[in-house]
Amino acid sequence: MSKIETTLTDMGITLPDAPAPAANYVPFVVTGNQVWVSGQISQGPDGLMIGKLGDDIDVNTGAAAAQACAISLLAQLKNACDGDLDRLVRVIKLVGMVNCTPDFTDQPKVINGASDFLVAALGDKGRHARSAVGVASLPMGVMVEIEAVFEIA
Amino acid sequence: MSKIETTLTDMGITLPDAPAPAANYVPFVVTGNQVWVSGQISQGPDGLMIGKLGDDIDVNTGAAAAQACAISLLAQLKNACDGDLDRLVRVIKLVGMVNCTPDFTDQPKVINGASDFLVAALGDKGRHARSAVGVASLPMGVMVEIEAVFEIA
Amino acid sequence: MSKIETTLTDMGITLPDAPAPAANYVPFVVTGNQVWVSGQISQGPDGLMIGKLGDDIDVNTGAAAAQACAISLLAQLKNACDGDLDRLVRVIKLVGMVNCTPDFTDQPKVINGASDFLVAALGDKGRHARSAVGVASLPMGVMVEIEAVFEIA
Numbered sequence: 001m002s003k004i005e006t007t008l009t010d011m012g013i014t015l016p017d018a019p020a021p022a023a024n025y026v027p028f029v030v031t032g033n034q035v036w037v038s039g040q041i042s043q044g045p046d047g048l049m050i051g052k053l054g055d056d057i058d059v060n061t062g063a064a065a066a067q068a069c070a071i072s073l074l075a076q077l078k079n080a081c082d083g084d085l086d087r088l089v090r091v092i093k094l095v096g097m098v099n100c101t102p103d104f105t106d107q108p109k110v111i112n113g114a115s116d117f118l119v120a121a122l123g124d125k126g127r128h129a130r131s132a133v134g135v136a137s138l139p140m141g142v143m144v145e146i147e148a149v150f151e152i153a
Numbered sequence: 154m155s156k157i158e159t160t161l162t163d164m165g166i167t168l169p170d171a172p173a174p175a176a177n178y179v180p181f182v183v184t185g186n187q188v189w190v191s192g193q194i195s196q197g198p199d200g201l202m203i204g205k206l207g208d209d210i211d212v213n214t215g216a217a218a219a220q221a222c223a224i225s226l227l228a229q230l231k232n233a234c235d236g237d238l239d240r241l242v243r244v245i246k247l248v249g250m251v252n253c254t255p256d257f258t259d260q261p262k263v264i265n266g267a268s269d270f271l272v273a274a275l276g277d278k279g280r281h282a283r284s285a286v287g288v289a290s291l292p293m294g295v296m297v298e299i300e301a302v303f304e305i306a
Numbered sequence: 307m308s309k310i311e312t313t314l315t316d317m318g319i320t321l322p323d324a325p326a327p328a329a330n331y332v333p334f335v336v337t338g339n340q341v342w343v344s345g346q347i348s349q350g351p352d353g354l355m356i357g358k359l360g361d362d363i364d365v366n367t368g369a370a371a372a373q374a375c376a377i378s379l380l381a382q383l384k385n386a387c388d389g390d391l392d393r394l395v396r397v398i399k400l401v402g403m404v405n406c407t408p409d410f411t412d413q414p415k416v417i418n419g420a421s422d423f424l425v426a427a428l429g430d431k432g433r434h435a436r437s438a439v440g441v442a443s444l445p446m447g448v449m450v451e452i453e454a455v456f457e458i459a
Contacts, residue, residue, distance in 0.1 A: 023261040024268040025283040029245045031187070031304045034337070036246045039284030052255070054443075092335045093342045095453075097286050101255075102358070102407075105447045108329040115330040130331040131345030131453045133403050134443035137207075137287035141258045147248075147284045151337045176414040177421040178436040182398045184340070184457045189399045192437030205408070250439050254408075290360075290440035294411045300401075300437045 004085040007121055008074075018075040019043065022139060028080045030152075034092070035080045039147040040072035041139055050141045053134075054104030062143055063113030066096060069146040070114035074121070077150055089151040091118055091128035097145045100134040107132040114146055157238040160274055161227075171228040172196065175292060181233045183305075187245070188233040192300040193225035194292055203294045206287075207257030215296050216266030219249060222299040223267035227274070230303055242304040244271055244281035250298045253287040260285040267299055310391040313427055314380075324381040325349065328445060334386045336458075340398070341386040345453040346378035347445055356447045359440075360410030368449050369419030372402060375452035376420035380427070383456055395457040397424055397434035403451045406440040413438040420452055 001009075008015065021027055021038060028037045042049035042065035049065040051057035057065075074085065081087040096111035098104070111132040118126035128148075138145050154162075161168065174180055174191060181190045195202035195218035202218040204210035210218075227238065234240040249264035251257070264285040271279035281301075291298050307315075314321065327333055327344060334343045348355035348371035355371040357363035363371075380391065387393040402417030404410070417438040424432035434454075444451050 021283075023265045023283075023285075024272055025247070026280045027282070029243065029280075029282045031243075031245050032185075032338075036282045036302070038282040039286070090335065090337075092337050094331070095284070097284075100443055102289070102442050104443050105445060107443070107445045112329045119330055127332045127335075129333070129335045129342045129344040129453075130327070130329075131401075131403075131451065132329075132445055133345070133441050133451060135286050136255050136289045136408070136442045137253055137257050137260070139258060139260045139285055145284065145286060147282075149342070174436070176418045176436075176438075177425055178400070179433045180435070182396065182433075182435045184396075184398050185338075189435045189455070191435040192439070248437075250437075255442070288439050289408050289442045290406055290410050290413070292411060292413045292438055298437065298439060300435075 002084055002086040004122060013071060015075045015078060018079050019072055027076045030080055033151055035077060035150040035152055037073055037076045037148045039145045040069045041142040042068050042144040044068045048140055049143050051143050052099050052101060053110060054101030057143055059106050059109050062110035065143040066111050066113030067117045069144050070117045073148045081152055087152045088125055089153050090125045092149040092151055093129045094146055094148050096132045097135045099138040099143050104134055107134050155237055155239040157275060166224060168228045168231060171232050172225050180229045183233055186304055188230060188303040188305055190226055190229045190301045192298045193222045194295040195221045195297040197221045201293055202296050204296050205252050205254060206263060207254030210296055212259050212262050215263035218296040219264050219266030220270045222297050223270045226301045234305055240305045241278055242306050243278045245302040245304055246282045248300050249285045250288045252291040252296050257287055260287050308390055308392040310428060321381045321384060324385050325378050333382045336386055339457055341383060341456040341458055343379055343382045343454045345451045346375045347448040348374045348450040350374045354446055355449050357449050358405050358407060359416060360407035363449055365412050365415050368416035371449040372417050372419030373423045375450050376423045379454045387458055393458045394431055395459050396431045398455040398457055399435045401453050402438045403441045405444040405449050410440055413440050
């Protein structure tokens, strides 16, 4: 097992099967030493994590949804690395999109659910550039969608 | 004529002149073997394709707008390749932004208009990573805007 | 002083200290010859530039906010270049996100505040690919957030 997956296990997290795309595209593209991963929507063992921040969802629940997106990103990355997550050089960039009302302004606290998790799981390799924005709506009504670019060896 | 344009012709599609940017920027930048194309807004032979999904526009009309964006992306890519689309290695990534109401959740079906077209036109080279999101509004009130990154030889 | 900073000084602009991230991430990542800079929110010497286009903020004020984002992007880029902005080869891409109402359609005019500034400050190196979109809301209620990718030598 890769060192990264050992750390994940110590954190009590097992990577799920990488979610299948919702439409006619692929979950990731490897180009040179970059892996571009499709936007991962918030879902967990109990299914889609649906709702709108600033309306029926609080920040902590949103942050948990963001962590779920990050776990899916790592599951996709593992496939991109032919199963060996230790090929990861670093996380380059996340774009975190929060399904929220027009007056919601805590997007950073929500996306921290993904950022904090990646740094906890990956150490310095997990430190990434990031944007966090609020969007009008997301596929299937999910709370959060996050896309990422990784550098691999 | 490139093989890709022959396929487009067989599909009944002629690439238009690449749309000019709406402001002080360039339609694409080539860096290494990547082509980064500016967001293309939905427009066709009859002008801008305007409206809001979940309000006055249905999913099929939105998907046609997304296809129009993809056609513009290929027109820009052709210029980036000095006229030879067969230099395309693959589509790396699309970000599809749908102008929609806060309760609209079918962004994937809308952006499929672009994804399905690219796979039909380009085959395996057209399979891409993707994010689809709903945004509050878009330039000039268009239905869809899509940006892309391509790998070329 | 780099040539670029001399030009900025001639324009009456002094690069501020690069803003610290609002959460657990880094302001930029260098990968190969690309610098990926985190989304910079609109802020100036007087603090955060807050408001919503189409509601309480006009286009010119929004464009000034976009210019402020671009100045922060250059401040981050300078750090990524170990202080020497002349290592910049070119601006590859901006994504400009405008905090606006659902009926606001002048996102390009707002983001021109960043694009015009970059071309004025950097010349041909400042010509970039771009997307401009309207989003439901932004961190801390700021008017504009812009992320960028640069190529450096």
